[in-house]
Amino acid sequence: MISLERRDGRPLRIGHRGAAALAPENTLLSFRVAVDAGMDLIEFDVLDLRDRQLVIAHSNDLGEVSHGAASGTVRDRSLESLREICPNVPTLDEGLAFFVDEQETGLHLDLKTRGTEVDVVEALRRFDLLERSFVSSFHFRTVRRLAEIEPRIRTGITVPRSVLGITESGRGAPIARIGLGLLRRAAPLAAPLALFPSHATALVLHHSLVGEATVHRTHSRGAAVVTWTVDDPLDLARVEEAGVDAVVTNDPRIFVSTLET
Numbered sequence: 001m002i003s004l005e006r007r008d009g010r011p012l013r014i015g016h017r018g019a020a021a022l023a024p025e026n027t028l029l030s031f032r033v034a035v036d037a038g039m040d041l042i043e044f045d046v047l048d049l050r051d052r053q054l055v056i057a058h059s060n061d062l063g064e065v066s067h068g069a070a071s072g073t074v075r076d077r078s079l080e081s082l083r084e085i086c087p088n089v090p091t092l093d094e095g096l097a098f099f100v101d102e103q104e105t106g107l108h109l110d111l112k113t114r115g116t117e118v119d120v121v122e123a124l125r126r127f128d129l130l131e132r133s134f135v136s137s138f139h140f141r142t143v144r145r146l147a148e149i150e151p152r153i154r155t156g157i158t159v160p161r162s163v164l165g166i167t168e169s170g171r172g173a174p175i176a177r178i179g180l181g182l183l184r185r186a187a188p189l190a191a192p193l194a195l196f197p198s199h200a201t202a203l204v205l206h207h208s209l210v211g212e213a214t215v216h217r218t219h220s221r222g223a224a225v226v227t228w229t230v231d232d233p234l235d236l237a238r239v240e241e242a243g244v245d246a247v248v249t250n251d252p253r254i255f256v257s258t259l260e261t
Helices: 028-036 079-085 092-100 117-126 140-149 173-198 212-220 233-242 253-258
Strands: 012-016 041-048 054-056 106-111 133-137 154-159 202-206 224-228 246-249
Touching: 012 028, 012 224, 028 041, 028 092, 041 092, 054 092, 054 117, 092 117, 106 117, 117 140, 133 140, 133 202, 140 154, 140 173, 154 173, 173 202, 173 212, 212 224, 212 233, 233 246, 233 253, 246 253
Parallel strands: 012 041, 012 246, 041 106, 106 133, 133 154, 154 202, 202 224, 224 246
Antiparallel strands: 041 054
């Protein structure tokens, strides 16, 4: 089972969708950039298509995945149809094949939909990547099912800020900031409660909810804290000080400018 413990006193570095700030997200090119930048793990998203093919894509919004080239949804298409619009979208197998030779790099798979657990685990077994993989989702049943199917796999339950209805932009920002402050204070009690029903071994928490008390309480339950998506040096310094185990970022350069100075 992959370790999510700090290395040499620093949190693990996880490239978000590869290196999304430097290359097209969730592509093999983005993975290459992130590996070359020294990321400890590479995070990517997994979606299922109409023909049961698993692809690496973040959203069911075709406009997002195609970078505005088309509208509609992703999941109701076949792989052939999707690739007519998004030729660089990898299948899960193509993504996993990339990591076979990158033996120093871990994988962080984020499952966006339910019902793919068996297929994802079988794919990881096929490529002999189980021991290097960390799989997360905000679906409790998905995380629990993964633990049941394959006890050797490291799992995480995601508690994204968006699920809690908190935003820091737009008309509701002033009220949202008040709510966010309340949530951050409540997080030491509330967030770790997600671990028990999901059987997860890691808590994947939006950086705005991270504090020292939450990290300590999660660690006391034997679980790691992974935080996302951190692109601001001030946020990085704050979560590093709080003691998180791993930090997800779009831009690998942030670690050089912040943690190594």
